[in-house]
Amino acid sequence: MELSIFLFLAVLMGLLLLLVKGRPKGHGHLPPGPHPLPFLGNILQMDRGGLLKSFLRLREKYGDVFTVYLGRRPVVMLCGIEAIKEALVDQAEDFSGRGKIAMVEPVFQGYGVIFANGNRWKTLRRFSLATMRDFGMGKRSVEERIQEEAQCLVEELQKSKGALLDPSFLFQSITANIISSIVFGKRFHYRDEEFLKLLNLFYQSFSLTSSLSGQLFELFSDFLKFFPGAHRQVYKNLEEINGFIGRSVEEHRETLDPSAPRDLIDAYLLRMEKEKSNPHSEFNQKNLILNTLSLFVAGTETTSTTLRYGFLLMLKYPHVAERVHKEIEQVIGMRRPPALDDRVKMPYTDAVIHEIQRFADLLPLAVPHMVTKDTHFQGYIIPKNTEVFPILNSALRDPRYFEKPDAFNPEHFLDASGALKKNEAFIPFSLGKRICLGEGIAKAELFLFFTTILQSFSLASPMAPGDIDLTPQESGLGKIPRTYQIRFLPH
Numbered sequence: 178m179e180l181s182i183f184l185f186l187a188v189l190m191g192l193l194l195l196l197v198k199g200r201p202k203g204h205g206h207l208p209p210g211p212h213p214l215p216f217l218g219n220i221l222q223m224d225r226g227g228l229l230k231s232f233l234r235l236r237e238k239y240g241d242v243f244t245v246y247l248g249r250r251p252v253v254m255l256c257g258i259e260a261i262k263e264a265l266v267d268q269a270e271d272f273s274g275r276g277k278i279a280m281v282e283p284v285f286q287g288y289g290v291i292f293a294n295g296n297r298w299k300t301l302r303r304f305s306l307a308t309m310r311d312f313g314m315g316k317r318s319v320e321e322r323i324q325e326e327a328q329c330l331v332e333e334l335q336k337s338k339g340a341l342l343d344p345s346f347l348f349q350s351i352t353a354n355i356i357s358s359i360v361f362g363k364r365f366h367y368r369d370e371e372f373l374k375l376l377n378l379f380y381q382s383f384s385l386t387s388s389l390s391g392q393l394f395e396l397f398s399d400f401l402k403f404f405p406g407a408h409r410q411v412y413k414n415l416e417e418i419n420g421f422i423g424r425s426v427e428e429h430r431e432t433l434d435p436s437a438p439r440d441l442i443d444a445y446l447l448r449m450e451k452e453k454s455n456p457h458s459e460f461n462q463k464n465l466i467l468n469t470l471s472l473f474v475a476g477t478e479t480t481s482t483t484l485r486y487g488f489l490l491m492l493k494y495p496h497v498a499e500r501v502h503k504e505i506e507q508v509i510g511m512r513r514p515p516a517l518d519d520r521v522k523m524p525y526t527d528a529v530i531h532e533i534q535r536f537a538d539l540l541p542l543a544v545p546h547m548v549t550k551d552t553h554f555q556g557y558i559i560p561k562n563t564e565v566f567p568i569l570n571s572a573l574r575d576p577r578y579f580e581k582p583d584a585f586n587p588e589h590f591l592d593a594s595g596a597l598k599k600n601e602a603f604i605p606f607s608l609g610k611r612i613c614l615g616e617g618i619a620k621a622e623l624f625l626f627f628t629t630i631l632q633s634f635s636l637a638s639p640m641a642p643g644d645i646d647l648t649p650q651e652s653g654l655g656k657i658p659r660t661y662q663i664r665f666l667p668h
C-alpha cells in the first residue's frame with residue numbers, strides 16, 4: 178500500500194480514537210520530549226527520512242536522553258556513548274529487557290533468544306552461548322569452518338571468470354553456512370534451490386522491516402495490522418523459514434544419537450528429553466523453532482550486509498583495498514589461507530574492518546530494549562516495561578570521538594605510529610547484557626572472509642569511484658546498501 182494512504186488511514190483512525198479516548202496516561206517521570214497527541218504520539222515530529230533522522234533531530238532540542246511516543250508507546254531514547262553506557266553497562270540488569278519489533282512480533286511472540294525476556298531469555302542465552310561454543314569450537318573450530326567456507330567462496334568466484342556479479346547472495350551464503358554448520362550440522366551448496374529460496378526470504382524480510390513502511394508500522398501496528406502490507410509478507414516469509422526449520426528438527430529427531438550430539442539442534446533435543454517431566458521447562462518445541470530462527474536470521478543478514486557494504490567501500494576507495502592487499506602480501510603471503518592470528522600483525526586491515534563496521538552502522542537503533550523494573554535514571558523514573566532504544570548510530574557517528582564521522586576514513590582507528598587505536602564509541606555490537614551473542618563469530622567471519630577475498634582477487638566496478646553512491650537503500654531498523662555489481666579478478 179502507498180505510504181501516503183497508510184499515513185492517511187493512520188491519521189483518520191487516530192482522530193477517531195482521539196474522540197473516544199483522551200490523552201495518554203501519565204508514565205512515571207519520563208525524560209522530556211515533544212508533547213504527544215493521543216494515539217498518534219509524536220507523529221507530527223517524525224521526519225520523512227525515517228525514525229533515525231527524526232530521533233537525531235529531537236536530540237538537538239532535548240539532549241541525550243529523551244522520550245518519544247511511537248503511536249501510543251513511550252520510548253526512551255539514549256544517545257551518545259556516555260548515556261548508552263550509563264544505562265546498558267552501569268545499570269545492566271535494569272536495561273536488559275527486550276522490547277518489540279512490531280513487524281516480527283506475530284512470529285516470535287517473545288520466544289527465542291532475541292525476543293525473549295526474564296528467565297526464558299537467561300536460559301536460552303546461556304544455552305545458545307554454551308552450545309555455540311561447543312559446536313563452534315569443538316573438533317572443528319569456528320576458525321576452520323570459516324577458512325573452509327572462504328576457500329569454497331574463492332572457488333566459486335574463480336568460476337565467474339571476472340564477470341560482473343551482484344555479490345549479495347554469495348555473501349549471504351557464506352555467512353548462513355557458518356551459522357548453519359553450527360546449528361544444523363551442515364553447509365549448503367551455493368546453488369541449492371531450497372537454500373537460495375531461504376536466503377531470498379531473509380533478504381526480503383530484512384529489507385521490508387527496514388523500509389519506510391516498516392518504520393511506519395512500528396508506530397501504528399495496532400491499527401495497520403488489520404490491513405494488507407509489508408508486515409503480512411514478512412510474516413509469510415518467516416513462517417516459511419520456520420517450516421524449513423521444523424522439517425530439519427524432525428530429521429534430527431530421527432537420527433539423534435544421545436551419546437554424540439552433532440549440532441545445536443541435537444543438543445537442544447537432548448535437553449528437551451531431560452526436562453520433559455518439567456512442565457515449566459523452556460526447552461519446548463516453540464523455543465526450539467524460534468531460537469533457531471533467531472540465530473539463523475541474526476547470524477546471516479548482519480554479517481553479509483556488512484561485507485556487502487565493505488566491498489562497496491573498497492570499490493569507492495580502491496587505494497584502501499590496495500593497501501590492505503599489500504599488508505596481506507607482507508604478513509600472510511599468497512600461499513596459505515589467512516588465520517585469525519594474523520589480525521594482530523595487520524593493523525591497517527584491522528582498522529579498515531573497524532571503519533567498515535562503523536561506517537555501515539548496520540543496526541543504527543540497535544534492537545529495542547525494555548526496562549525490567551521501575552528504573553531511576555539520570556533523575557527520571559522509567560516505569561517497568563517501558564521500551565528503550567540505544568541509538569548506536571549516535572555513538573558510531575559522534576564527532577567528539579571520530580574526526581570525520583560521516584566519511585569513510587580508516588585513520589579513525591590508527592594512531593600516529595600506524596598501530597590499531599581502540600575507540601570507546603565503537604559499539605556496533607551494542608553493550609551490556611544483551612550485547613550481540615555472535616560478536617566473536619562475526620568478527621572472525623569479517624576478518625577471514627575479507628582478507629581471503631582480497632588475497633585472491635582484485636576488484637573492479639563498472640562505475641567510476643566518484644559515481645558510487647554510499648547512501649543506504651533502506652535506513653530503518655537496519656541500514657542496507659544499494660545493490661551493485663562487481664568483478665572479482667584473480668591476481
Ligand code: HEM
Pocket residue numbers: 275290291292302356471472475476477479480483539540543544545546567605606607608610611612613614615616618619
Ligand atoms: C557484523 C555482524 C553483526 C552485528 C553488527 C551485530 C549486531 C547486533 C546488535 C546491535 C544486537 C542487539 C544488541 C542489543 O540488544 O543491545 C545483536 C543481537 C544479537 N545478535 Fe548480533 N550482530 C552481528 C552478527 C551476529 C551473528 C553472526 C550472530 C550469530 C551467530 C548474532 C546473534 C545475535 C543474537 C542471538 C542477538 C540477540 C542477543 C540477545 O538478545 O540476548 N549476531 N547483534
